[in-house]
Amino acid sequence: MSSYDVVIIGGGPGGYNAAIRAGQLGLKVACVEGRATLGGTCLNVGCMPSKALLHASELYEAAMGHEFANLGIEVKPALNLTQMMKQKDESVAGLTKGIEYLFRKNKVEWIKGWGRIAGPGKVLVRAADGSETALQAKDIVIATGSEPTPLPGVDIDNRRILDSTGALSLPEVPRHLVVIGAGVIGLELGSVWRRLGSQVTVVEYLDRICPGVDVEAGKTLQRSLSKQGIGFLLGSKVTRASSSATGVQLRVEPAAGGEAQLIDADYVLVAIGRRPFTQGLGLETVGLSTDRRGLLANQGHRTEAAGIWVIGDVTSGPMLAHKAEDEAMACIEQIVGKAGEVNYALIPSVIYTRPELASVGKSEEQLKAEGRAYKVGKFPFSANSRAKINHETEGFAKILADAQTDEVLGVHLVGPSVSEMIGEYCVAMEFSASAEDIALTCHPHPTRSEALRQAAMNVEGLATQI
Structure with missing residues (x-):
């Protein structure tokens, strides 16, 4: 039996970062x-891979539509879907090889196979050929991630009824793609195929898209996506799907009850969320069990079983890669006696549509529910010089600050490249910055990031740009 200080089960963002650290x-x-x-x-x-397709499809649409022509660039593009998928796969391969390099550099041993706990300090690994290897460790980290949540009555076959994996590798552009679920995955992949020529209809059980985000930001994004041609059936549920060799017929009903309608599609993407992956992990051998959602409880990344730790999608908190990475670092640092910590209040979230939506901290709805007095500073990208020059003026920057102390409590951005800008406020909020701190900080001109400063200035009604 091979012995280690730490054995990590799972090689995703949580697992591989934990191993490297x-x-x-x-x-x-x-x-x-x-x-x-x-x-x-x-x-x-x-x-x-979704970002690779989002980038490629965005450039394709810019060339196909009026965007390039308005800039004086005349082209006659043709879609080569095979090459688009090929470059996506090559990009992914380069990244995964990079992790292998970091493993070698930091003396991490990759044990290829599926692991399960077989009692305190013991992990059994089943290889592809069925053989088993026993590993012994002082500490075991569970980082097995998550899988797509299934939908009763809609059987995923990844031929006509797809999960997110299937939707990343379609061999053709659907004439009509129905997306079930108006969350991050559904909106991003729906955007990809809409840009490439599909009619896209999004069916969402709730009466709004992007559950959990600031309501104003979500409504702004929905209006933009609707103008682009994505159709939305909100407050609706899919109760049945019948697939054939050429398409799928869906039965869609109002969530509150009422008359059903039938919708025909070439393909259907089921994107109603993800669930923790805990099957076959041997949790019972160390006295662990999951809650009704399948999540493992933790206290500072420790489970109730001595020497067993848990990070990432398989435990509480948002199912985001960067959250898993933060937990990986904190977990390993605690194992060696350091003071690793994750600030769960400041984990940003992003939807990589066009425009993008990025948020960190509290929403207006959360602050109202808490009864906390706050001020709002907003600034539209239509008044930002760089955004106007680039013809990307949809959206706004919104800052929520404490009414008494001026501390920044939440930031909600809808606009161009806001995924790259939200980090400024993550840093500021880690240091309990006030809106005035941002307002007094010089930003380069002309840049989109000036909208963030102007929004902070506007907390006191003092924006200066047009």
Whole structure:
């Protein structure tokens, strides 16, 4: 039996970052991962390939429509979907190979296979050929991630009825794609195929898109996506799907009850969320069990079982790669006696549509529910010089600050490249910055980031740009 200081089950953003940090801190570490490549869902069939297709489809639409022509660029583009998928796969392969390099650099051993706990300090790994290897460790980190949540009555076959993995590798552009779920995955992948020529209809059980985001920001994004041609059926549920060799027929009913309608589509994407992956982990061998949602409880990343830790999608908190990365660092640092910590109040979220939506901290709805007095500063991208020059003026920057102390409590951005700008406020809020602190900080001109400063200035009604 091979012995380690730490064995990590799962090679996604939580697992591989934990393994690398353990190696950096001098621990003997093994990472158990059964996929052919490291990186988990995020790198292989999630965040990274979707961003590759979002980028490519955005450029294609710019060339196909009036955007290039208005800039004086005359082209006659043709879609080569095979090449688009090929460049996506090549980008992903480069990233996964990069993790292998970091493993070698930091002396992390990749144990290829599917791991399960077999009692305190013991992990069994089943390889692809069925053979098993036993590992012993002082500490075990569960980082097995999540999988798409199924929908009763809609059986995913990844031929006509797809999960997010299937929607990343379609062999053709659908004439009509129905997306079930108006969250991040549904809106991003729906945007990809809409840009490439599909009619896209999004069916959402709730009466709004992007559940959990600031309501004003969500409504602004929905208006923009609607103008682009995405159709929305809100307050609706899919109760049945019948697939054939050429398409799918859906039965859609009002969520509150009422007459059903039938919708025909070439393909259907089920994107109603994700659930923790805990099947076959041997949790019972160390006295652990999940809650009704399938989540493992933790206290500072520790489970109730001695020497067993948990990070990422398999435990509480938002199912985001960067949240898993933060937990990975904090978990390993605690294992070696350092003071690792994650500030869950300041984990940003992003929807990579066009325009993008990025948020951190409290929404207006949360502050109202808490009864906390706050001030609002807003600034539209239509008044931002760089955004106007680039013809990307949809959206706004909104800052929520405490009415008495002026501390920034929440930031909600809808607009161009806001995923790259939200980090400024993550840093500011970590240091309990006030809106005035941002308002007094010089920003380069002309940049989109000036909208963030102007919004902070407007908390006191003092914006200066037009």
